[in-house]
Each structure stands twice: as structure tokens, then as C-alpha cells.
Amino acid sequence: DIVMTQTPLSSPVTLGQPASISCKSSQSLVHSDGNTYLTWLQQRPGQPPRLLIYTISNRFSGVPDKFSGSGAGTDFTLKITRVEPEDVGIYYCMQATQVPYTFGQGTKLEIK
Amino acid sequence: EVQLVESGGGQVQPGGSLRLSCAASGFTFAGYSMNWVRQAPGKGLEWVSSITTSSFYANYADSVKGRFTISRDNAENSLYLQMNSLRAEDTAVYYCARDHDTAGIDYWGQGTLVTVSS
Numbered sequence: 001d002i003v004m005t006q007t008p009l010s011s012p013v014t015l016g017q018p019a020s021i022s023c024k025s026s027q028s029l030v031h032s033d034g035n036t037y038l039t040w041l042q043q044r045p046g047q048p049p050r051l052l053i054y055t056i057s058n059r060f061s062g063v064p065d066k067f068s069g070s071g072a073g074t075d076f077t078l079k080i081t082r083v084e085p086e087d088v089g090i091y092y093c094m095q096a097t098q099v100p101y102t103f104g105q106g107t108k109l110e111i112k
Numbered sequence: 113e114v115q116l117v118e119s120g121g122g123q124v125q126p127g128g129s130l131r132l133s134c135a136a137s138g139f140t141f142a143g144y145s146m147n148w149v150r151q152a153p154g155k156g157l158e159w160v161s162s163i164t165t166s167s168f169y170a171n172y173a174d175s176v177k178g179r180f181t182i183s184r185d186n187a188e189n190s191l192y193l194q195m196n197s198l199r200a201e202d203t204a205v206y207y208c209a210r211d212h213d214t215a216g217i218d219y220w221g222q223g224t225l226v227t228v229s230s
Binding site for chain 2: 035037039041048050051054055058060092095096099101102103104105
């Protein structure tokens with residue numbers, strides 16, 4: 001199984017400041033079809049996960065452009081340009097290149 | 113609007129069985145593979161199982177293989193998870209989730225809590 005490792009596990013951020021989360025996979029996420037199936041999810045307190053970013057950098061429908069994804073191969077990053085109160089929650093990276101789908105441990109974003 | 117509504121959770125004794133259901137609406141259910149993902153209390157996400165559109169293929173996490181069975185009824189727009197030989201470590205919120213061809217999973221239900229305890 002592909003192991004996904006996120007850093008940091010906790011990220012205290014000042015409102016209006018940027019945030020960045022790293023995700024590394026134990027093997028390349030490049031699929032045989034040439035795509036890289038790396039996804040970012042947001043889980044607000046008491047809510048189910050919500051899709052933010054797919055195939056490294058594509059924002060899902062309705063996701064504001066303050067969220068952006070980048071990376072390649074085994075190293076990926078989620079950035080939030082200006083953190084707002086509604087961004088509080090846990091962020092997960094997930095790989096869908098290979099079954100079983102696997103998730104990072106989660107990064108808790110909180111306001112400093 | 114895509115909606116996924118899980119039901120069937122509850123408390124069960126170790127070794128017992130439970131059947132989860134997921135009612136789908138707002139999209140052509142028969143056109144999508146589907147997943148179950150679980151989250152133990154205070155823990156991260158764990159993919160459990162998936163099933164293709166016609167039920168031809170089903171996949172399972174090693175942790176549930178041989179104990180859980182995924183199925184679907186396209187006529188009823190419903191997804192199921194039959195859980196047998198339940199263990200304490202199966203305690204979790206179980207989410208029904210729609211498969212997306214490039215995102216893995218795009219929509220999630222609200223989840224149903226399964227508690228395995230004597």
C-alpha cells in the first residue's frame with residue numbers, strides 16, 4: 001500500500017496569514033495513464049470530508065481560489081493564501097492512483 | 113444536488129453483524145463506482161471498500177477482507193455494506209462516498225456511527 005505522510009500535523013496560523021501543508025508519498029503517484037491522482041480534502045469540525053483539490057492542482061467546483069495545490073511525483077503541497085475562520089479544520093491528502101486509496105494522517109489547522 | 117444518506121449504524125456486540133445502507137440522489141447512481149470510508153473516533157480516514165458500476169468488481173481493505181461485503185442496487189439507487197464478525201477496532205463513523213474518475217472521491221455522505229462494544 002502507498003503510505004502518505006503529512007507535515008506538519010498541527011499548524012497554528014494567524015488570521016489573514018498564509019498556510020502550507022506538505023504531503024509525501026512512499027512511491028510515485030504517477031499513474032500508467034500519465035495522470036497523478038493526488039487529492040486534498042478538508043474536514044471542518046463535526047462535518048464529513050469535502051473535496052478541495054484533485055490531480056495535484058485542480059480546484060473542485062465551488063472551492064475558492066485561495067486554495068492551491070502543487071507538486072509532482074512524491075512531493076505535494078497545499079497552500080492557503082489568507083487563512084479565515086472558516087478554514088479551521090483538518091486537511092488530508094489522499095492518493096487515488098492505486099487501490100487501496102490511502103490518506104495522510106491529517107493536518108489540524110487552527111487559529112493562533 | 114448530490115446527496116448521500118447513510119443509515120443502519122448503531123451499537124453491536126463483538127462478533128455481531130450490521131448492514132449499512134446509503135441512499136443516493138441527485139445524480140445517475142448507476143453511472144458511478146462507489147466507496148465506503150471509515151473514521152474511528154478522533155482518528156484519520158481509512159478507505160474500506162469500493163464497487164464498480166455494474167458490481168463486477170469489488171475491492172476491500174485488508175483489515176475487513178472476508179468479513180465485510182459491499183453491494184449495490186442500481187434500481188433502488190442504494191449502496192450497502194454487510195459487516196460480519198465485527199471487532200472493537202471496527203468502531204467508526206462510516207461514510208458512503210462517490211467515486212470520481214480523477215479525484216478518487218468527490219462527494220461524501222454525513223456518515224453513520226458503528227460502535228462495537230459489549
